[in-house]
């Protein structure tokens with residue numbers, strides 16, 4: 001679909017009446033009713049899905065798990081940030097699906113102690129093996145992003161790095177399945193196609209400008225830097241390296257795609273069973289993301305009018321898992337600006353204007 | 356101990372789960388895959404049951420499957436009900452075909468469910484018997500299972516004591532009531548499987564003038580078994596299941612369409628009367644043989660409300676329990692309870708007082724839906740909600756009513772219902788115009804306060820699952836036209852505070868406001884399976900002419916008015 005002429009008079013930044021994405025041509029635009037093209041894309045996908053195609057079911061997940069159960073030292077590798085989604089995913093894997101997981105937590109230097117402490121408590125309580133990986137490797141890249149004034153978004157770049165690391169560890173320990181805590185909003189909507197590929201490997205309209213900036217940044221600043229010359233430029237390259245270099249056949253799945261409901265179902269469980277609680281500070285509210293998200297979100301909003309979290313929340317709204325008002329409240333960027341100064345000083349760069 | 360019961364591959368696939376003696380959940384696959392009477396392996400219903408029980412398949416101790424003998428053969432019969440090229444002998448030769456379905460079940464259970472232990476196969480009629488007796492209030496009872504319309508249908512009877520079930524007699528194909536009903540369903544121009552209920556409704560408009568002719572083709576014996584006179588049926592060849600000789604008796608078959616003559620009404624009425632006579636004869640025989648005073652009923656014929664009521668009123672039994680999911684859906688529940696109680700020797704569990712065993716949705720999920728879809732709605736306190744809803748029904752509004760867990764079995768019993776004013780003489784047509792679109796001859800049921808049922812009906816006792824009819828008191832005739840059948844009866848559901856919760860409170864409030872202790876209750880759907888989720892309820896509401904929709908505590912108004 002292309003943008004109609006009527007959309008040209010709509011002020012940039014006007015929010016879609018249904019989701020939380022702003023009018024941001026040429027990728028995102030509102031129609032005469034004030035509904036965005038991403039919402040229409042979603043509706044079309046739902047409407048044209050084959051009639052006998054059902055959503056993902058928990059038994060589908062178990063089918064995959066049971067193909068590998070007990071055949072390796074570890075049944076799966078769980079990525080754990082200490083947040084509600086990854087904590088619940090690990091809890092399900094261990095207690096509900098009765099698997100033997102290896103747990104992996106990474107820290108590029110910007111993960112608050114509070115989150116790490118939560119992860120530590122969880123693995124201890126569940127009695128599972130844990131790899132904690134702390135490295136300054138990404139710091140120069142993050143600094144470069146700020147200094148070059150590139151519009152590249154930090155999170156997708158960072159995810160290339162940590163997904164590669166995850167595959168490397170999966171290969172190292174011969175683990176067949178990587179379990180993430182990705183929510184239903186971090187897929188294209190519970191479609192069965194997520195089973196066939198890494199869910200983060202997607203290129204829908206709402207990511208187009210961000211992907212373009214990533215590509216440019218990679219070519220201009222990353223490949224030319226000897227330190228990062230082997231750094232993957234996109235998720236396809238990550239998968240290629242994982243397959244060719246690490247010989248990993250691991251697939252990435254999240255139990256949240258297969259179980260009905262959302263945080264309102266699993267947060268009470270991990271609170272009760274693991275003593276888990278929301279961290280004091282993170283963006284968006286009620287998440288457990290690294291400190292760079294404060295910066296990444298402010299920059300993304302400046303450069304595009306929305307962040308990756310707006311995209312995720314918009315999906316959750318369309319799936320009927322959260323109201324628009326709730327999403328807007330969670331996405332509010334009313335946090336203490338001192339946090340940003342703190343991050344700049346950690347990166348060793350002067351603050352930028354994020355107005 | 357946790358037992359998962361499954362029925363499928365015929366029609367109305369379903370799943371049920373029993374944990375520590377309690378039926379935790381049960382649901383039909385059609386409510387999830389949205390295909391009416393879906394015969395599919397009930398993978399979505401199974402996922403729901405497991406999640407409702409808070410377990411996964413790894414926690415399940417046994418999987419029980421209702422075994423459907425001669426399955427392939429039945430499919431052949433049904434698909435050839437209009438053209439019937441088979442011989443009974445040939446059928447016996449091809450019998451082992453049913454094994455294929457047994458294998459398919461084992462395969463699906465292992466492959467789709469990752470359940471590695473062997474499946475427990477429970478005979479079909481035993482599953483039906485268990486679905487009624489083991490969840491009934493009776494420690495001891497006679498049991499009759501008369502299998503459903505369009506089925507291979509062996510009727511069986513026996514007795515239950517504690518957790519033991521003894522089947523004493525089976526009656527076999529082709530001399531079966533289900534098949535007889537299906538032959539006439541096809542003859543009267545309806546579709547087998549879905550048309551039987553319509554034939555039952557049609558029957559009320561005629562006199563049983565053909566009863567003698569039925570007696571000519573059916574030899575009913577004192578034990579309720581019977582023989583079809585095969586000279587009237589083309590068992591061997593031909594385009595129809597009946598033959599020339601049959602048409603000499605009954606006339607030509609009715610072509611599909613909206614036109615009926617007195618002959619059609621009379622044939623339907625005679626068939627219905629014959630059916631009632633057969634089950635009544637059988638009931639008397641079963642009573643005589645068992646000496647027991649209570650009766651449990653299951654199997655598709657137990658959805659025949661008039662036959663049930665005649666057993667209740669004219670039969671020799673003091674008390675009656677009918678499984679609400681009387682058809683094959685209930686067999687999943689029966690197979691599970693048979694494994695749990697009869698085979699594993701565990702004591703009887705709680706009585707099945709309610710069919711509300713399906714999914715329920717939290718206020719939050721409903722409010723998120725309403726808010727994001729831009730619906731015009733209000734959240735009301737319980738008292739206000741009841742008062743407002745009752746007022747609107749009294750005001751002749753058609754109200755969508757969505758509360759708590761969806762019902763197991765074919766009837767909506769006040770959790771996924773459309774409600775209306777039973778006293779309005781135009782309501783039946785109005786309902787059909789704005790939402791139901793049913794044949795005008797099909798009646799609507801009533802939900803009535805249990806303690807007030809005698810005010811309007813010559814009826815005393817319980818009909819919790821709307822599987823009985825009651826004669827309207829002569830002094831009340833004409834006062835509830837929207838739920839009155841031509842023969843001055845109504846199909847009724849008796850409602851109690853213990854088992855119906857907010858639905859009881861609503862009707863009590865309606866009674867307080869209007870002096871009428873009942874509402875018209877029809878299932879919440881148009882042509883599709885009964886709505887299951889709030890999304891489906893809202894879509895059905897928006898897509899119909901219903902006046903308002905009540906979901907949990909939310910009152911939803913139409914956007915287009």
Ligand SMILES: [Fe+2]
Pocket residue numbers: 479483502503506654655682683686
């Ligand atoms: Fe049956």
Ligand SMILES: [Zn+2]
Pocket residue numbers: 016017018019020021035036037038039314
């Ligand atoms: Zn939108």
